[in-house]
Amino acid sequence: MKKVLLIATGGTIASKKSDNGLKPQITPEELLEYIPQVKNICEVNAIQLLNLDSSNMEPSHWKMMVHCIRENYDKYDGFVIAHGTDTMAYTAAALSYMIQNSTKPIVITGAQKPIDLEITDAKSNLLDSFLYASDEKSQGVSIVFDGKVIAGTRAKKVRSKSYNAFSSIDFPCLAVIQDLNIMRYIPMLPFEKPVEFYENMDENIFLMKLIPGIKPLVLEAIFEHYDCIIVESFGVGGIPQSLAKDFYKLCQEHPEKLVIMATQVAHEGSDMTVYEVGHDMKKYCRFLESYDMTLESVIAKTMWLLGNTDVTKENIEDVFYKSVNYDVIFGKNRKC
Structure with missing residues (x-):
């Protein structure tokens, strides 16, 4: 037994x-x-x-x-x-x-x-x-x-x-x-x-949920104090005009920060290439995307990645998109 x-x-x-x-x-x-x-x-x-x-x-x-x-x-x-x-x-x-x-x-x-x-x-x-x-x-x-x-x-x-x-x-x-x-x-x-x-997790992660009319007032403090910023965006993903200029500037000033685009929508995931608000930002800033991962998995995986630097000696993007326990199926190779 x-x-x-x-x-x-x-x-x-x-x-x-x-x-x-x-x-x-x-x-x-x-x-x-x-x-x-x-x-x-x-x-x-x-x-x-x-x-x-x-x-x-x-x-x-x-x-x-x-x-x-x-x-x-x-x-x-x-x-x-x-x-x-x-x-x-x-x-x-x-x-x-x-x-x-x-x-x-x-x-x-x-x-x-x-x-x-x-x-x-x-x-x-x-x-x-x-x-x-x-x-x-x-x-x-x-x-x-x-x-x-x-x-x-x-x-x-x-x-x-x-x-x-x-x-x-x-x-x-x-x-x-x-x-x-x-x-x-x-x-x-x-x-x-x-x-x-693995018993190490980096908890220094900020989840920024977008709402209509959001202002960039706290962006500088977020970039200064957190190792990773996860953006919970509308739809398939993008940065609205009210944030875009300041967000781009801070991404350039803090290239060491990990920035991840997720979505508020439960099903079908993100794809920043679909709309201009996502395409332009991904073109000029170093974004990872959640794609078909759940928000809970994105948060936990990021904590694990940043808390265990030995697993990210290779490209952090490759590790992030490597499937663990079925967490990502399509990833960056998804077809639109």
């Missing part, structure tokens, strides 16, 4: 009511008591690593998860992380870069309602996660939620209350789970390299 480690970090799944709303209070051992069927699936040990509302999740906590998995990697066949839903997609993306080529599954799950309620999605999500984490064909980082298995770099929370909270953006689900049966859509290909762990 497979051995799986449950790593509890808090979240709604482990919450109970308090005077000020839901608060994580349920221990990992208590979580397991709600799914006694797990004994027929795998052997489980549990550890309480964190006890957070996931709105409080930070890169330092990702490092703790990676360190925990690294320390226990040889002892277990798989890992299940119980996590809050609000930042689950960010954590899944981050762990996809921080733990690469893992032949052992690292599953992240949670719930929209606490596990101690009579009507809840927590029990099925947790049981499905152990099932997937103990299956011979599972590997890498994924989210298991509402019967779907989503690659860690492709998940986005799209609903705040419903059980089907997560979607796989512009990429098929890896599998679905129904009645404790796994139906796979994407074959798991063997990794060419052994597992690699």
